[in-house]
Each structure stands twice: as structure tokens, then as C-alpha cells.
Amino acid sequence: MPDSTPAGGDDDPSPRILVCPDSFKGTFSAQEVATAVADGVQAAGGRPTVLPLADGGEGTAETLLDAVGGRWIGLTVRGPLGAPVQARLALLAGGDTAVVDVAAASGLPLVAEQDRDAERASSYGTGQLIAAAVAEGARTVYVACGGSATTDGGEGAVRAIADAGGLRGAHLLVLSDVTTVFEEAAVVFGPQKGASPAAVDRLTHRLHQLAGSYPRDPRGHARTGAAGGLAGALWAFFDANLTSGIDTVMDAVQFDAAVGEVDAVITGEGRLDDQSTQGKVVSGVLRRAQGRPVYICAGQVALPSDAVRAVGICAALVASTIEELCQAGAGIARISAVEQRPW
Incomplete structure (x- = not known):
């Protein structure tokens, strides 16, 4: 309040x-x-x-936790380049809703500027946070998509959720401040994540390949490009809702x-x-x-x-x-x- x-x-x-x-x-x-x-x-x-x-970027979990109450849950997850990092998620008051900041596990600030590698960076750690929220009893998980280091089309996060046994009926609500489509994620965001023009081309090709292999094709759908395509993967595999971060937070x-x-x-x-x-x-x-x-x-x-x-x-x-x-x-x-x- x-x-x-x-x-x-x-x-x-x-x-x-x-x-x-x-x-x-x-x-x-x-x-x-x-x-x-x-x-x-x-x-x-x-x-x-x-x-x-907050608008779905870094700090969304903290903002919602401060507003409605709850507690932090800390754990060690896989960082963008594979090294372990300490991250946390917010379990809001009542225990049935959690908030995961993508930046907490897969954020660009977790990678030194000289080490940024958009082709190698994985969203696996974000998937671990989502799975941990479900394990804590959350039935709805807000995934705040700002500030990622990744352009893996969400493949890492999907794999981590599968490795943990799936969502067990929980629902995902993906928050973002962009409407970028899946196939444009590398072009729009790749350079700031360390991708050269050639790497952007390779990443775009990979995104198209991934999209074609997903249960639903995220290409052409607004907001699916958030967090390097993570939003699109969560939509394709888990029927996640993709929505405006700022409006969701303002309502909350x-x-x-x-x-x-x-x-x-x-x-x-x-x-x-x-x-x-x-x-x-x-x-x-x-x-x-x-x-x-x-x-x-x-x-x-x-x-x-x-x-x-x-x-x-x-x-x-x-x-x-x-x-x-x-x-x-x-x-x-x-x-x-x-x-x-x-x-």
C-alpha cells in the first residue's frame, strides 16, 4: 500500500x-x-x-514485494555464462504468487563487459528461479523480463523448468516494457549484449530455427522477443500470458x-x-x-x-x-x- x-x-x-x-x-x-x-x-x-x-525490468520483484508484503527466497542458480550466481525471488504475501526478475539470474550486469557473449549466454538460471517458485507453492509466477544478457530464445529456461519437473499447474505471467517480436530479438537487443553484426545474423538464424521447433510458433506475436526470446518460449511451451509490465505493477x-x-x-x-x-x-x-x-x-x-x-x-x-x-x-x-x- x-x-x-x-x-x-x-x-x-x-x-x-x-x-x-x-x-x-x-x-x-x-x-x-x-x-x-x-x-x-x-x-x-x-x-x-x-x-x-517498475515496468517489468530489474527491480520489479522488489517493488511488488515492498507494496504487498511477502518474503525473499534466495538460492544459487546458473548464471548467464554457466558460473553459479546468488539470486533471489519474491514470494508475495499469501504464498500463491511469486515474482522472478530475469535480471537476477540471467542479467547483463552479471557479466563483465569484456566477457559478454550473446551467443553463449543462457536463460537456464531464470528457469531455475521459476521452478523454485513453483516448488515453494506459487500458483502464479510473474516473470519480469528486463535486463537480460541472453538471446537463447528461452531454450535454457525451458530446459531448466523441465529438469525440475515442470510447472505442476502453475501459471506464468510475463511482464515486459517492449513489444518486440521473437524473430527480431537479436537485431533489437543483441548489440547491447555484446553481439557483433555477424553474431546478430547467427542469433537471428538460431531464433528462427528454435521458433520452428517450438510447440507454438512465437514469430510475429507482440512481446515474444522480450529477454532475448525468453518471453516467446514461455508463451510457446507453457501458454504464458504476455503483458505490459508497468500496467501490471500499477494495478498491483x-x-x-x-x-x-x-x-x-x-x-x-x-x-x-x-x-x-x-x-x-x-x-x-x-x-x-x-x-x-x-x-x-x-x-x-x-x-x-x-x-x-x-x-x-x-x-x-x-x-x-x-x-x-x-x-x-x-x-x-x-x-x-x-x-x-x-x-
């Missing part, structure tokens, strides 16, 4: 601000960003409500109810660019802000000011440290105090 810090009663004129950022990848978690911004809002006399978000944390109680919204991410409005946290917040003014805090802002305004963002503030995030929150609270509008 949202963490609200009231500054007065119902007739308090101080601005009510929903603080709902994504993580700043590799720097701060969504909770850390939200806490810093909220501290600034409160210091400036505002009333912050803290509601960290009751975003619509929270935004209906505030005067303004502050969201954020590590880099604000032309991808931010395409399936990521910023896009979801803009769509579901119910007319409230939306402000952005970002470690980097790669959009010109006119483009920022064109998508409905009131202002984008650069903030790459905890101190700067706090200052940004204070500044936005002061603006909101002047520009408050009745709802």
Missing part, C-alpha cells in the same frame, strides 16, 4: 504529491529514489505519498486510487529519452495521472525541453545523487504549492 506522510488535516493547503519513480538502473532502487524525493517534498512543506514503480500497487488523492505526481528514471514514453514507467504514469501535473526526476535528460512538454511532462529535473533528488522534490513541492488546482 502507498506510504503516505501527511502534514496536516483535510483542510491543509499544502500540496499532496505522489512520488512514484522507477529505479535508476545500477545506481538507486526505486524505493531509494522515492524516499529521497519524498524527503525533499516534506522538507518544503508538501505531503508526499511514496509509491515506487493501486496506483489509480493513490493518484486520485493528490495534487501532483513526481516520477523518474535513470535516463529520460525517446524510449521513456514507450512502455516504461514514465509512459504509464503519464497515461494514468488523471490530469494531475507530472514532473520527472532523472539522472540524465536526453530530450529537449519542447519534447518534454510535448508528451505532457511539466518539467524534467536532472538529479543523479540522493542530495539532488531531495532538492528536486523540494523544488517541485514549492512549484505545486503555487500552482495547486482543485480536483
Whole structure:
């Protein structure tokens, strides 16, 4: 549930601000960003409500666990290049739903830049996490597909699930912030995973071969290319549902109810660019802000000011440290105090 810090009663004129950022990848978690911004809002006399978000990328499990409660389960799994890694999954309150971040077992940050090998990297460890969630009693497993090092078409994960005895009736819900189709996974994501142009060609050929051998052909279906085709494999073998990560998370944390109680919204991410409005946290917040003014805090802002305004963002503030995030929150609270509008 949202963490609200009231500054007065119902007739308090101080601005009510929903603080709902994504993580700043590799720097701060969504909770850390939200806490810093909220501290600034409160210091400036505002009333912050803290509601960290995620879009199906790294940090989704943490965000959902913080929102609804539950516990972490840690285990040793096979990393992207085969070496063992320590990973964890979230078993949410009630015990029948789990969340697996692909990045936890098969993530790009687990591989040193000089060792990245998109042709060799395997999603086997992610399959181990999914199987472990099922073994813990989960009947629904959310699989958050962002940040993978792999382009194996999900073959490794499918094999790991089979090695563990299958899903035993559990259902998979695959969360992503992209709509890329299976056969384009290597072209779109391979280069950032260390694939040369020649490797991209080989990977694409392999994806086509895999697709043709799967129980259902994932080619041409939106979102099947997420995590190097992992989403498509889970869809093909286990009838997984493929859906928007940000909308699923926003529903789970009751975003619509929270935004209906505030005067303004502050969201954020590590880099604000032309991808931010395409399936990521910023896009979801803009769509579901119910007319409230939306402000952005970002470690980097790669959009010109006119483009920022064109998508409905009131202002984008650069903030790459905890101190700067706090200052940004204070500044936005002061603006909101002047520009408050009745709802």
C-alpha cells in the first residue's frame, strides 16, 4: 500500500504529491529514489505519498514485494555464462504468487563487459528461479523480463523448468516494457549484449530455427522477443500470458486510487529519452495521472525541453545523487504549492 506522510488535516493547503519513480538502473532502487524525493517534498512543506514503480525490468520483484508484503527466497542458480550466481525471488504475501526478475539470474550486469557473449549466454538460471517458485507453492509466477544478457530464445529456461519437473499447474505471467517480436530479438537487443553484426545474423538464424521447433510458433506475436526470446518460449511451451509490465505493477500497487488523492505526481528514471514514453514507467504514469501535473526526476535528460512538454511532462529535473533528488522534490513541492488546482 502507498506510504503516505501527511502534514496536516483535510483542510491543509499544502500540496499532496505522489512520488512514484522507477529505479535508476545500477545506481538507486526505486524505493531509494522515492524516499529521497519524498524527503525533499516534506522538507518544503508538501505531503508526499511514496509509491515506487517498475515496468517489468530489474527491480520489479522488489517493488511488488515492498507494496504487498511477502518474503525473499534466495538460492544459487546458473548464471548467464554457466558460473553459479546468488539470486533471489519474491514470494508475495499469501504464498500463491511469486515474482522472478530475469535480471537476477540471467542479467547483463552479471557479466563483465569484456566477457559478454550473446551467443553463449543462457536463460537456464531464470528457469531455475521459476521452478523454485513453483516448488515453494506459487500458483502464479510473474516473470519480469528486463535486463537480460541472453538471446537463447528461452531454450535454457525451458530446459531448466523441465529438469525440475515442470510447472505442476502453475501459471506464468510475463511482464515486459517492449513489444518486440521473437524473430527480431537479436537485431533489437543483441548489440547491447555484446553481439557483433555477424553474431546478430547467427542469433537471428538460431531464433528462427528454435521458433520452428517450438510447440507454438512465437514469430510475429507482440512481446515474444522480450529477454532475448525468453518471453516467446514461455508463451510457446507453457501458454504464458504476455503483458505490459508497468500496467501490471500499477494495478498491483493501486496506483489509480493513490493518484486520485493528490495534487501532483513526481516520477523518474535513470535516463529520460525517446524510449521513456514507450512502455516504461514514465509512459504509464503519464497515461494514468488523471490530469494531475507530472514532473520527472532523472539522472540524465536526453530530450529537449519542447519534447518534454510535448508528451505532457511539466518539467524534467536532472538529479543523479540522493542530495539532488531531495532538492528536486523540494523544488517541485514549492512549484505545486503555487500552482495547486482543485480536483
